[in-house]
Amino acid sequence: MKHENYDLYFPDQPVVDLYLPIWANLPAFRAKPAFVWAEDDPARTPVSSTLTYEQLNTSVQNISTQLLQLQLQKGDTVVILCPPGLELVEIIFACQRAGLIAVPVVPPHPSFATHNNHHHHLVRVLSQTKPKAAIANRNYVNALRAHTSSTNNSHGLPGLLRKIKWISTDELKGVTVKSNDISRYNGCNAHDVYLIQYTSGATSVPKPVLVTAGAAAHNVRVARKAYDLHPNSVIVSWLPMYHDCGLMFLLLTIVSGATCVLTSPAGFLNRPRLWLELISDHRATCTPVPSFTLPLVVRRGGVSEGTSSITLGTLKNLIIINEPIYKDSIEGFVKVFGPFGLNPTCVSPSYGLAENCTFVSTSWRLLCSSSGENDIINFPIFKNLLPSAKLDSSSSSSSSMEEEEIEILIVDEETHEPVSDGVEGEIWVSSPSNAAGYLDHPSLTREIFNARLRNKAAAPCFVRTGDTGVVVGEERYLYVTGRISDIIKLSGGREVHPHFIETAAYSTTCGRNTLRPGCIAAFGISGDGGSVAVVAELQGRRRGGSGAAAVEVKVLREVCEGIKVAVMDAERVSVGLVILVESGSLPKTSSGKIQRWAAKYRFERGGGADFNVVMKMAFESKHSTRNYLPLISSSL
Incomplete structure (x- = not known):
């Protein structure tokens, strides 16, 4: 492999963690921020805390030493149940330096309500990975112990929780180790599995992927070169830090010697303007986001709100993940934020998956050279998609x-x-x-x-x-x-990708005014001769609450009928059923991908009863795309 480092005297390292002490011991990098955590406070002003390269390296060395003194050995599996933040970053890198296999998991609420998806995932993780220990903050550990002591059930989650050693993060920060001698590195080797990364669950039940330290190092080096990242790069990310792109950018930051500003997915979803503010305030050069982010920010970005100004002129890489990547959504974003300095050439359509660590490819440099400096229209497209x-x-x-x-x-x-x-x-x-x-x-x-x-x-x-x-x-x-x-098989042997149906469903005037973008699921109805169901979330109807003012039944009828007509006109596909549901009803991954397989399972199990249905309309075809009989049930 050719080496792409910027300094010939700084050779590639076999594992990512070996880059950290090198940066930490360089005088120019000791006080440089490696990671910044931004928390949105009630006044809607980000409050930040910082880890410098020297602080991070020292903390990682201390925690890794302490882990190996707590009856853990190299090669043991450890579940990490820390909330998003700098402490999670420290624990992930410390496990690699200790030679442990890390399994980062979104911590479910300690009440462990059975309807919580994170609860089910924790049961899956503990059953499959059989960890020797789990790491969480003190309050979470105490809540777990209270939960297990309150039940005599030795099966299911209580039994799994009792079998493992619980380590409080407070226990890991009481030792100081001064040695940064990388020649005596005893952490993960390149061929060692250092991470069990669960797939997102977008297409099936999440599966545990075994990632070696060498594969991860190769992956982020390739990504560093592809996106031209370097010590002057500033990354902003709100992606989940537990797997895939969100986790990769932690490693990518260290390999590049860059600075990464982090915030939580909940913070972004609660106030999308936070993302724009962090890019502006920190003069970010790179930010990875799922494709649904762009229309969401156009609609809820609150550009005219807030006291801080929005300036996006420093961005060199607006990395778009979660394929397929539609040109229309990117054009809409560029049109709105071009006046705020956004350069279309920063758009970086990309492709990746957990089974390849994360990153596979990007068309960024290629699109930059093929398009005009301020002209996204020249991007090559296929069926309105951008290349990766x-x-x-x-x-x-x-x-x-x-x-x-x-x-x-x-x-x-x-x-x-x-x-x-x-x-x-x-x-x-x-x-x-x-x-x-x-x-x-x-x-x-x-x-x-x-x-x-x-x-x-x-x-x-x-x-x-x-x-x-x-x-x-x-x-x-x-x-x-x-x-x-996800492919839907139609009558006559024809096949169609559901995202084309979902895009057509949202494209109607009623759809854009009423439906949530990126919150529509299309799937085939089993045993119904190739008929298709479309489930769409409504704007302003919050799950578990009264939401905004009720939308008139007449409007909802028009939305359902408009979806059927639009899908037929655009894709020549007959929609047999439209279900309009409250916001938050559709199952999604931690990064916001729609889980069509889970939506279909819910439908087949309960006919839509699990969706918090607002309106359901079935259609009977009469040889014409526009002649049908609506059968309506409404909760309004």
Whole structure:
């Protein structure tokens, strides 16, 4: 592998944690902020705290030493149940330095209500990873102990909680260790599993991915080069810090010697303007966000509110994740925030997945060179989607990316043969960033992580992403078109990606004024001859409360009917059922992705009863797209 470091005297390190003491011992970096935590206070003014490179390195050394003195050994698994913040950052890096396998998990409320998704996920994590210990703050540990002592149940969650050693973060900060001698590093080696990262759950129940320290280091080095990050870079992130992109940017900050300003997903969702303020106040150069962020901020960003000014001219990378990436949403964002200094060339459509640590590719540099400085219209598009990579034009169906040793193929999922350009297929990725497999899933690991092309046994192994893509044009841009498991099979053998239906449903005038963007799920109705259901969240109708003033039934009828007509006109797909639900009803991942599979499961289990239904309208086709009989039930 070629080395892309900016200083020839600063060689690549085999694991990310080895970069930290190097930066911490450089005079120019000792007092430099590595991470800044911004908390939104009631006055709507961010309040921040800081960890410098020297402070972080010292804290990581102290905590890692203390962990190994608490009956833990290198290779043991530790669940991290800390809330978002600088303490979580310290614990994650300390586990790597101690040689432990970290499992960061969103801590569920200590009441452990059975309807809480985080509660179910914790049961899954404790059952599958069988940790030796769990780390949480003192109040959380005390609440756990009170919960387990209040029940005699030895099964389920109480039994799992009793089996592991609980470590308070207060116990880990009482020792001071002065040694920063990296020549005596005893932490994770490159081939050691250092992280169990759960998939997001967007397409199925979250699965535990085994990530080696070397794969993670390779992944963030490739991302650093792709986004041109360096010690002068300032990153702003509100993404969940427990997996995928949110976790990768913690590592990416250290490898780049950059500064990362963090806040919580809840803080952003409660007040989206917070994100804009942090970019402006800290003169951020890079920020990763899910694709739904842009229309959300356009609608709720509160540009005219607040006392601080918004200035986005410093951004070099507006990294868009959560494919597919629509041109319209990006154009709308650029149009609104162009007057605030946003340069369209900072838009960085990107692609990644947990099975490849996170990062796979971006089309940022390529789009910068192909578009005018202030003209996003020149971006190449396919079915209104932006590309996430440009593949090697010297090969008929792959991207060799020789410097990073990455190969991307579009493959027929049935025959395992590369498809021609212009033909949709499954995206396969071969890279040193490939994870080691799924924990305790040997058959699935062989199927997903050890895929080989047909009749090419000597070729490298690939990760089957489960995502579909197509390569288009002479420049061979790669467009991520959807997910195989989400594809809706229609009558006559036709197939359609649900996001096209969801986009058409929202595009109506009534839809834009009434529905929440990015909060629509389309799926096939089992056993109904290829009929499609659309579930959409309404604006201003909050789950568990009265919400805004009731929307007239007449308007809701128009929304349902408009969805059916719009989907037929745009996609030639007949919608058999529209369900309008309260805000927050649809199941989503921690980063805001719609879980269509879970929405379909809820529908099939209860016919929509689990959705906090406001209105449900079924349609009976009469040979015409506009002749149907609405059957209405309403809670209004």
